[in-house]
Amino acid sequence: xxxxxxxxxxxxxxxxxxxxxxxxxxxxxxxxxxxxxxxxxxxxxxxxxxxxxxxxxxxxxxxxxxxxxxxxxxxxxxxxxxxxxxxxxxxxxxxxxxxxxxxxxxxxxxxxxxxxxxxxxxxxxxxxxxxxxxxxxxxxxxxxxxxxxxxxxxxxxxxxxxxxxxxxxxxxxxxxxxxxxxxxxxxxxxxxxxxxxxxxxxxxxxxxxxxxxxxxxxxxxxxxxxxxxxxxxxxxxxxxxxxxxxxxxxxxxxxxxxxxxxxxxxxxxxxxxxxxxxxxxxxxxxxxxxxxxxxxxxxxxxxxxxxxxxxxxxxxxxxxxxxxxxxxxxxxxxxxxxxxxxxxxxxxxxxxxxxxxxxxxxxxxxxxxxxxxxxxxxxxxxxxxxxxxxxxxxxxxxxxxxxxxxxxxxxxxxxxx
Amino acid sequence: xxxxxxxxxxxxxxxxxxxxxxxxxxxxxxxxxxxxxxxxxxxxxxxxxxxxxxxxxxxxxxxxxxxxxxxxxxxxxxxxxxxxxxxxxxxxxxxxxxxxxxxxxxxxxxxxxxxxxxxxxxxxxxxxxxxxxxxxxxxxxxxxxxxxxxxxxxxxxxxxxxxxxxxxxxxxxxxxxxxxxxxxxxxxxxxxxxxxxxxxxxxxxxxxxxxxxxxxxxxxxxxxxxxxxxxxxxxxxxxxxxxxxxxxxxxxxxxxxxxxxxxxxxxxxxxxxxxxxxxxxxxxxxxxxxxxxxxxxxxxxxxxxxxxxxxxxxxxxxxxxxxxxxxxxxxxxxxxxxxxxxxxxxxxxxxxxxxxxxxxxxxxxxxxxxxxxxxxxxxxxxxxxxxxxxxxxxxxxxxxxxxxxxxxxxxxxxxxx
Numbered sequence: 023x024x025x026x027x028x029x030x031x032x033x034x035x036x037x038x039x040x041x042x043x044x045x046x047x048x049x050x051x052x053x054x055x056x057x058x059x060x061x062x063x064x065x066x067x068x069x070x071x072x073x074x075x076x077x078x079x080x081x082x083x084x085x086x087x088x089x090x091x092x093x094x095x096x097x098x099x100x101x102x103x104x105x106x107x108x109x110x111x112x113x114x115x116x117x118x119x120x121x122x123x124x125x126x127x128x129x130x131x132x133x134x135x136x137x138x139x140x141x142x143x144x145x146x147x148x149x150x151x152x153x154x155x156x157x158x159x160x161x162x163x164x165x166x167x168x169x170x171x172x173x174x175x176x177x178x179x180x181x182x183x184x185x186x187x188x189x190x191x192x193x194x195x196x197x198x199x200x201x202x203x204x205x206x207x208x209x210x211x212x213x214x215x216x217x218x219x220x221x222x223x224x225x226x227x228x229x230x231x232x233x234x235x236x237x238x239x240x241x242x243x244x245x246x247x248x249x250x251x252x253x254x255x256x257x258x259x260x261x262x263x264x265x266x267x268x269x270x271x272x273x274x275x276x277x278x279x280x281x282x283x284x285x286x287x288x289x290x291x292x293x294x295x296x297x298x299x300x301x302x303x304x305x306x307x308x309x310x311x312x313x314x315x316x317x318x319x320x321x322x323x324x325x326x327x328x329x330x331x332x333x334x335x336x337x338x339x340x341x342x343x344x345x346x347x348x349x350x351x352x353x354x355x356x357x358x359x360x361x362x363x364x365x366x367x368x369x370x371x372x373x374x375x376x377x378x379x380x381x382x383x384x385x386x387x388x389x390x391x392x393x394x395x396x397x398x399x400x401x402x403x404x405x406x407x408x409x410x411x412x413x414x415x416x417x418x419x420x421x422x423x424x425x426x427x428x429x430x431x432x433x434x435x436x437x438x439x
Numbered sequence: 440x441x442x443x444x445x446x447x448x449x450x451x452x453x454x455x456x457x458x459x460x461x462x463x464x465x466x467x468x469x470x471x472x473x474x475x476x477x478x479x480x481x482x483x484x485x486x487x488x489x490x491x492x493x494x495x496x497x498x499x500x501x502x503x504x505x506x507x508x509x510x511x512x513x514x515x516x517x518x519x520x521x522x523x524x525x526x527x528x529x530x531x532x533x534x535x536x537x538x539x540x541x542x543x544x545x546x547x548x549x550x551x552x553x554x555x556x557x558x559x560x561x562x563x564x565x566x567x568x569x570x571x572x573x574x575x576x577x578x579x580x581x582x583x584x585x586x587x588x589x590x591x592x593x594x595x596x597x598x599x600x601x602x603x604x605x606x607x608x609x610x611x612x613x614x615x616x617x618x619x620x621x622x623x624x625x626x627x628x629x630x631x632x633x634x635x636x637x638x639x640x641x642x643x644x645x646x647x648x649x650x651x652x653x654x655x656x657x658x659x660x661x662x663x664x665x666x667x668x669x670x671x672x673x674x675x676x677x678x679x680x681x682x683x684x685x686x687x688x689x690x691x692x693x694x695x696x697x698x699x700x701x702x703x704x705x706x707x708x709x710x711x712x713x714x715x716x717x718x719x720x721x722x723x724x725x726x727x728x729x730x731x732x733x734x735x736x737x738x739x740x741x742x743x744x745x746x747x748x749x750x751x752x753x754x755x756x757x758x759x760x761x762x763x764x765x766x767x768x769x770x771x772x773x774x775x776x777x778x779x780x781x782x783x784x785x786x787x788x789x790x791x792x793x794x795x796x797x798x799x800x801x802x803x804x805x806x807x808x809x810x811x812x813x814x815x816x817x818x819x820x821x822x823x824x825x826x827x828x829x830x831x832x833x834x835x836x837x838x839x840x841x842x843x844x845x846x847x848x849x850x851x852x853x854x855x856x
Binding site for chain 1: 442444446449450461473474476481482483486504508509513525526530535537539540559567578581675729765766778780786790794796800814
């Protein structure tokens with residue numbers, strides 16, 4: 023009989039991995055809430071047309087798509103932004119603007135699994151809807167930066183590469199690149215740092231623009247300086263200006279961006295994107311069919327940042343603190359007839375909020391201390407023949423205290439503090 | 440252009456719904472950790488054969504099943520227990536026994552959506568593996584009961600109906616019901632309270648057992664008394680014995696149960712199952728192909744308990760507390776040239792952990808207080824022409840305090856306490 027494997031590109035989170043995942047989630051959630059964002063969660067399964075309409079071809083080719091028993095054409099979400107646009111479009115008037123929302127949810131893309139990339143991953147999605155001012159762009163970028171800092175990463179570890187797609191709108195008009203060619207043109211710019219000159223020049227040929235013209239255009243910082251000034255000023259006022267790096271090659275792969283776009287890059291490794299986002303002022307109307315709703319947001323996946331956190335020596339202690347012991351107190355049944363007394367005590371400790379474990383069947387006295395250690399317990403409470411007098415043992419200090427059963431909770435709490 | 444709908448039977452959690460969901464999750468997680476359980480998370484997509492092998496026909500007929508682009512036959516999980524069995528089977532020796540694990544995860548079943556039942560739902564799964572003693576059965580049942588109590592529900596609201604499938608093993612031997620008929624026979628018992636006598640009698644006919652024989656067998660409590668005595672004693676010692684109600688008609692729908700089975704029932708409404716579980720000593724070996732691993736566990740879905748919590752007037756206050764304000768403090772930009780000062784202050788408050796919001800573009804002075812109210816803020820910090828002197832306003836008490844900007848954090852924290 024064959025045993026079952028985890029599906030390729032998918033993960034099982036065993037307890038240690040799950041604790042690291044929860045540390046990530048807790049940090050994301052805490053930071054977003056400090057910034058006044060409210061949490062939501064969209065359906066993980068969506069009509070496939072939601073992605074056909076606006077995510078771009080690359081995303082659609084990677085969908086986990088199928089028909090339900092009822093004949094619906096559905097896909098596991100590859101990203102959350104179209105769902106946010108759908109949700110806000112459906113209840114436009116229920117939420118005072120600006121709408122500040124975040125979600126932590128699983129996404130699915132049929133890609134080639136590799137280090138830092140799976141077919142399933144979690145994403146932290148942060149969006150501000152109903153605010154067209156650059157102050158909103160700065161707000162989401164500031165949150166992304168503060169999150170990196172919360173993970174112990176600083177200016178030597180990452181930078182925020184930022185641009186604005188509208189500079190390319192102007193370039194396209196100037197050079198006569200038509201609307202139907204524009205998405206393809208942006209895809210060339212997106213690959214600017216990854217491909218050699220001759221390749222890029224060949225790709226540009228159909229648009230009638232030369233490699234040199236693009237290089238010259240990008241060499242002049244004044245256009246980006248002007249368009250990004252309010253965002254830069256807002257981040258500088260917050261003390262976060264030092265992380266910004268203007269970079270006209272940043273255009274982002276997704277089709278729906280309309281203005282400011284940015285990516286957070288790892289400076290120590292292979293310049294991977296840790297997070298990315300931008301302004302998507304037309305998406306809600308495209309999905310909803312009626313309502314204008316300017317929007318800006320970003321997403322951070324769990325896999326690349328997870329690797330960076332594990333690599334960052336500085337946060338090793340922080341990481342370890344994030345992994346809670348499975349139990350803080352362990353009640354040792356010294357004498358099996360005392361099991362009901364031990365059970366009552368366990369119940370009392372748990373009701374008081376102490377993470378408490380005990381043997382579930384008769385186990386030799388000495389072996390129970392090994393079980394206590396395996397759980398990470400710092401205190402053992404030994405219930406035996408002297409009951410109602412019990413021993414509270416500080417397992418690190420190897421310190422014994424004999425107390426009446428009515429004083430056990432106090433003694434345990436003291437030992438744990 | 441058509442607008443998009445949420446897929447039938449699926450949910451979007453808007454912020455208020457998400458806050459209630461998080462309250463559920465936090466309670467589940469907190470309780471499980473008090474009991475010394477460690478959190479894990481299995482892949483949400485599994486090989487379809489994992490369910491074909493042992494979940495039972497009803498579950499298989501409701502799968503969201505499809506082929507991936509790579510040709511894998513996969514299903515969104517309809518339940519988590521087979522995944523736990525797969526995970527523990529793969530790393531049998533890595534975890535000291537008993538293994539105490541819990542998961543909070545989404546499951547998917549193509550059922551007819553109705554009140555308290557969707558095609559997508561969250562489940563809290565709690566399992567003890569590697570412990571055959573009834574102490575483990577009692578441990579998971581105690582946790583389920585304590586969870587109900589944590590939601591403010593008591594003995595008038597729910598009971599734990601408990602039985603043991605092995606009494607039916609004995610009955611089958613005595614009455615000559617063959618192994619191949621046994622699962623079908625249990626399915627009749629499962630429907631005992633829902634169907635009329637003549638229907639049950641007709642269904643029993645092929646097995647050669649009469650309605651009366653089953654009734655007589657169930658009328659004698661001595662068999663269940665004996666087999667459930669250790670579980671009952673353990674729960675009584677914990678002060679939780681009063682919730683138990685022996686009920687031989689409880690057999691649970693899933694095919695893999697081998698011993699104690701139980702369901703938590705709503706006593707106020709239509710006797711719906713809120714949670715259910717039992718012992719499944721053979722499942723790990725069936726899935727893993729080699730290892731013996733006794734196991735017991737239960738699952739509680741989020742939908743029925745969510746309805747009960749909303750209905751329980753007693754916990755309305757508790758519920759409201761569970762919905763955090765979107766921001767506690769709101770920084771009002773009294774004078775637009777002071778925006779950089781306001782941004783710096785917002786950054787300081789957020790760094791100190793205060794949930795803080797502010798207008799992202801120029802907004803009229805009076806309107807900003809409406810925005811503060813919409814966010815649920817209790818404190819406004821007004822930054823204007825007198826900077827570095829700012830006003831800290833307690834919005835409930837309508838109390839103003841003028842402080843130097845260096846003292847704002849203290850003043851805000853004081854006002855929030």
